[in-house]
Every structure is written in structure tokens, then in C-alpha cells.
Amino acid sequence: MTPRYNDMQLDALRELANIASGTAATSLSQMLGRDVDISVPKAFSLPLADAVDATGDPEETVTGVALPLEGDIEGIVLLLVKADGADTLCGMLGVEADSEVGESALGEIGNILGAAYLMALSSMTGLSMLPSTPFVVTDMLGSIVASVLAQTVGHGDTALVLDSALDITGEPCAISFLLLPNADAANDLLAPLGLAEPAA
């Protein structure tokens, strides 16, 4: 049985995501020397098909950086950047977006932002969460998100998604930051906050 989450739990997860993405925004801002805006994160627990649609237009081509987690929490951090955002980021770093170097640069940005995000989550929850090697892929958003969810949700029927957005001020560059915990991992995230579901 996949756990479902009540409003208080989703609020708590949203707050975790908010603080963590704030930390990631700071590191992005330092890296680029630009202001970065963050929006209030969304936390949703939805059936698989709806979860994919909730992350964006499934047919849109995006670049995804997937960071599988190691440590106390299993899951994947997924950064999604639209084509114009990838161009902007690569341009600021002085590399071509549609090249091996560009892909590697986006992977590295994902790695740094993911590490900042996870470090903030770790320090709030006391759980160890380390990013492993990033995978970079440019494809339809639906293909990327669905393939990652197939992995994290597995035999459960609902996907928990924490979705934050970072925007570089004044540039067409939105980075969507998704934390996709494995089926049981969200409860582990909630436990240190005293909000884990009692064992059934």
C-alpha cells in the first residue's frame, strides 16, 4: 500500500523543499553572479499519470539532470531546464548548449545545485542524503519524468513530487527542481519532524 499524505504532511514537505531550494538558489546565484528568484514549491501526491502532467507539458523538449540519492533516503533529484534555459545557462558559462561540453556543464550545474539542495535537507532532517553521479538527458519531459517515476514509485500507485522553481532574474531561464523520493522514503523524511504516519 502506497502511503498517502495529509495536508499537514504535504505542508511540511513543501517547507522542506522551500528551504532546500532556497539554498540551491543561493549557490546558483553565487555561481553565476546573478540574482535568482524562487517560487513557492508545490508538493503533490498523485497517481502516476497525473504526476507526470503536473510537472509540465509532457511533449516539450527539456534537458533533465537526474541525481540518484545515496544514504538514508532513496530517490532521485531531477532538475529540468527548458531549451531556452539551457541556452541561457550555457551562455553564462561560455559554452555551447548543444554540445558535449554543454551537456557536461549542465550536469555539473545539476550536481552543484543538487548537492546544495540535499545538504539543506540533510541538515534539517538529520538524514544523510548524497547525490551520486548525475545523468544528463535531453528529451520529451514526459519520457524523462515517467522513466524516473517508474524507477522511484515502482509498484506503488502514487507518486510524491516536491517541485520547486528557480528563475534567473531577467533571463528566460526556469529550472524546475523535483525531489522524487522512493515509495517509503517520504515517511523517513517526515519522521524527524514528528509527522511520520504511525505504522499501520
Place this chain on the structure above:
Amino acid sequence: MGELAVSSRAGDELVAIGLGSCIGLALIDREAGVAGLAHVVLPESQGKPGPAAKFADLAVPELLSKVVQAGAVKRRLEAIMIGGARMFTVGASMDIGARNAEAVRGALKTAGIRIKAEETGGNRGRTARIILGNEISSQLAGGERTSLMSLSSNGTRQTAKARR
């Protein structure tokens, strides 16, 4: 993901957008003009409940029963598989796509349905599209579209070979 749709009305479109490691499984009775499309996510249900089309082992019998209900005749059914890519090229455990494709092939064999065309593997996402009375196609991210079966009523029967 995990959904299925069936139609027997010419002009209807059945679409699965953004199939990465997932498989779009089409069952078609061209004579009756009935087609069904299932979005398979994982190879085996392992006894777990879930949407019927989510797991290959449950999706094939479920889709079969739905297209037969809609007027298809089992012995005339042809299967087309689209998807099963390996989106992330590192990490053996992540190749769900290949396992999905294998499981769907196995379930089709068990059900006695032949595979007419297959567009699986590789590392790019695809969109599966059935336009009843027209064709079944697979489209890669960014454009390239492959017609896998003509469904037009003028009797042309052509299928593309599976390409990797």
C-alpha cells in the same frame, strides 16, 4: 502511465506522449477497425494492485479483453510495441525499458498475439500515436516520425521493420 484506451471509430486518435522506458502497446484488428493502446510502466505486477495497464503481465490480457469487447476478433489481432528506451545511459539497474519490452513480448506470446512491428530500445523518448483509419506511428522527441502500420481502408498493408 498505466492507462489504456480503445476505439472503433475512424478518425479517433489514441496517443501516449513521452514514452521513455514505458511501452506503448497497440493491439489492432484492421478488418474490424478496432484499436487499443496501453501505457505499460513496469514489467511485473508481483501481485500488487494498480491500474490494469501499468504492468506488462496484466496489461496484455486487459487490453485484449477490452478490444474484443469493442468488436475485435482475437485471431486477427496484431500487436505493435513502441518505447522501452534506456533514457539514462549509465547504471544497469535503470534499464527498465529493456525489461518492459521483454515482459510485453512474453505476455503477448502467452496470449498468442503476434507482433507486427516494434520500435523499441535506443535512448530516446517516443510518442505513440494511433489514428484509426489512418496509421500507427512512433515519433521521437524533436520530430522524426516513423509510420509502423497503415490503417487506411484501401487495403495497403505495409509495416516498417523495427529499428534500433
